[in-house]
Amino acid sequence: MIASLFDLTLCLLILAAAGAAVFGRAAFMAVVFFIVYGILIAIAWLRLGAIDVALAEAAIGAGLTGVLLLAALARITRRIDAPEPSTGPDRTTLATALASLVIASAIAFAFLTLPEPQGLQERVAENLADAGAENPVTAVLLNFRGWDTLLESIVLLAALLGIWTLARDEAWGGRAGPRHVTRPGGVLAQFGRVLPPIGLLVGIYLVWAGSKQPGGAFQGGTVLAAVWIVTIMAGLMQAPRVADRALRAALVIGPVIFLALAVAGVVAGAFLVFPPVHAGWLILAVEAVLTLSIAVTLAMLVFGPPEEEEKP
Amino acid sequence: MIAPSASLLYGLCGAALIGLGLYGFVVHRRLIRRVLAFNVIGSGIFLLFGASSYRDPAAGADPVPQAMIITGIVVALSATALALALIVAYARLAQSGALPEDAAPGADDEDRP
Amino acid sequence: MSSWYLLLATGLLLTIGGALWRVWRGPDQADRMMAAQLVGTGGVATILLLAAATGEWAMLDVALVLALLAALAAIAFVKSVRGAGHGDPEDEAQNDAARADEAPR
């Protein structure tokens, strides 16, 4: 009963935050509401027994997406909180509202009339011993559905290439994103010294623990990316040049090794196989390089395309 | 009185989020707001998906949808990052945060950098 | 015992609701961002209580990540207020963007 009370309150808060993010007149306010919304959704995932997803949502939904939105907003408009011109309810907005209501109701109806659940919990549990990871979610991500994960790590690179194409020709090869300056000894610079060591530990811990308990390459990679972003925003380091070979190697190393492993499976007449005997360390190794690539890619996604030419 | 299960509440919440986001996606003209609405729809779908795989708490949460949702969250982040970078690049050239066909006269004043 | 924790957590959610209202009210950008940080803190506390209520101590990792990433959002905010990469909260320079918030005047 109390659990339901908690769930109901949380649902209402989520809806309120989402509603404000959608209806709020000022774009800045909408973005802040979206960040809050991400935090609340992360809590909801805990109530649905999905700690791994909660970690991903806390790191990506509430964290990185919010940072991306804030940065984009700041670059689009000088007066970033100017409200949208109020149009008032006209015929199209009313029709849209009605259509959205109908669609949401249809989805809710479909959800309520779902047949008896027939999940794959048992099948995953039966095969877990051969999967090389005790955490079932990690086993699914890296082994049972490893091909999804491999493609997904390449999706990140595709997005980065897409962002890099948006650079001006003159700026190509230069450092990614704007140059960050802070006052030495100021709060931000101090912040940049304190936070990274903690974050580094947490990130590595999440990857390492991921094979036994919730965590893994994406969650750990996101935290590590956040560490790097903080260091650069605090002006302690500069973002790398996009023409930097070491950077490019770090971006692709994870997917390359994962792909190589997939091809190696051909010897066994299959594709992307983790032999049960070696699955444990192989998965940990793949996760380690994948984490590196994910962390670097995510950070580069946040920095954006190179903006100014390198001055001698 | 039978207390509603967590799955039921969050599933319906997910459906409502999809509706909310859909409305925002269609109504807003400024592209950044549409990207925001896209993310609301996305997490609504994930919530619905997660809730539907937790209908039988005794069996525990199904790990397969969880893995798919994590994949989906990362894919949504990639799409968001690219869309936002495009919006920034477009705003720099066009001095507007909305597409030409959507930019009502006077509406894009605030978007001037 | 665990229902007490859940009841407490529900109470915490209500305080988060208060913070939400503050995000809506503003009036400054900084107010909104501070309120969002408050939600973050409330969220961390809620997660701690949930972990205690269910005995799922792995949930603590989520609280840890949430706390870390909230700091990132705060830094991004400070940066975004002062255009092109500059900015420091102690900087005395004018923060026009942050003040010219409630626009129609």
Place this chain on the structure above:
Amino acid sequence: MTSSALPPALALALILTAPLFGALAAMVTGRRGPAIALATVIATVAGILTLLVIIAGDGAFTLAIGGWEAPLGIQLRADGLAAGFIATTALVMGAILAIAGKPFGSGAQERRSAYTFWPLALLLWGALNAIFLSGDLFNLYVGLELLTLVAVALVGIEGKRETLAAALRYMMFALMGSLLYLLGAALLYAAHGTLDIALLATRVGNAPGDIVAAAAITAGLAAKTALFPFHAWLPPAHSGAPAPASAMLSGLVPKASFYILLRFWFEAAPDIAGTSVLMLLGGLGAFAMIYGSLLALHQDRLKLIIAYSTVAQLGYLFFVFPLAGGESAAQPWAAGAWSGAVFHALSHAMAKASMFLCAGLIIEAIGHDRLPGMKGIVRALPMTVFAFALAAITLMGLPPSGGFTAKYLMMTASFAAGQPFWALMLILAGLLAAAYLYRPLALAFALPDEDAPAPKAVSRARQAAPLVLALAAILLGILSAGPFAFIQIGRPGAAVEGLE
């Protein structure tokens, strides 16, 4: 697994990973794009030839990734349809990559677009192959997203204001499309505990969840295929990109979402289709055909004509749903209609890519693609104009092209099914295509203006690439018996009906 499992696994591994490896290598090295592309083509084509031999000899097969059978794992499905699309894609990509060496070649210094083009193009190829081989709806989602992000990036690669707007417009439609698709997949998994297409076929029924899921998946994929009324993004996006990118975007990318639709409606959920839904899809296709053709008639830039023609041509792909789906599925004409649509998709891929490459060469010669400037271009670019004419024959559906075979099959089916409306539409489509393609062709053969600047020379070797594609589209018609039998391999129901 025995050693006989080695060749199929090797073939699939090459096809799936070679383009991705190539893309990652190009992303690191920067200035070696053309060489890496060549190596990729060789490796992938080797895999495809092996696959074609295996399928022609032993029939369709599946391969469980990692040895995990569905529903736990992902199944790769290699049948005639998949191999047909993969082979066509390789042909088109080969021609495009061969011609892209000049505009995106390497100079002394690494340039932005020369750097990003190669990994993006190879990723596009990798995504297409992943989609064509996948038998799992969620895996298809990831592949589709990879394809979409790459396609959006290619649309915006010129970095001009209009192309960025086109990329953004495309992105908005595509984002919505992926969300709808994802919603459908989530509902299907929630109801049936699997996303494997073959397993879903035995489980999907007529529950509300299934109907909502099917509607969401169809709407999402239709938006990505630019079916009327979701077509608005296509012409500016396809015409704004550089020619090699346009050729990929117009010839290949919409085929991926259409392919998934085909798999979904004919294999995953064959029983769910009500006649009215199928009629609606076909009807929208007819609208798209008329609308796209009429607008193509009114353009005076070559690339826009070709792009609007894509809207029209994609439209009548959708005639397959009323002709071969639902109650028609069990009828003798279904195989003909289905094969007709596949033939149309494949020959359109080659012809349309060829046309965009031709347009690119013409722009290279005269500096723009406005129609009046094309007067007399045949003198400077005889091979290109010839290729354009051959591609036009395919698009109009004249014999002996692949387009003709496609139309013939679909028209026969439509008369047999007692739905002559579709046949009428196909005839109209051919006439309209003839009308809008006649203008550029007539101008190409006209006398050039006195004061027109002399066109720049374009090497024969580069003019050969679109010609090869156009010839392949014609050959597909002349040799249609072989491909016709081949694409039927592994089609559910094909064994029952037998081949003509």
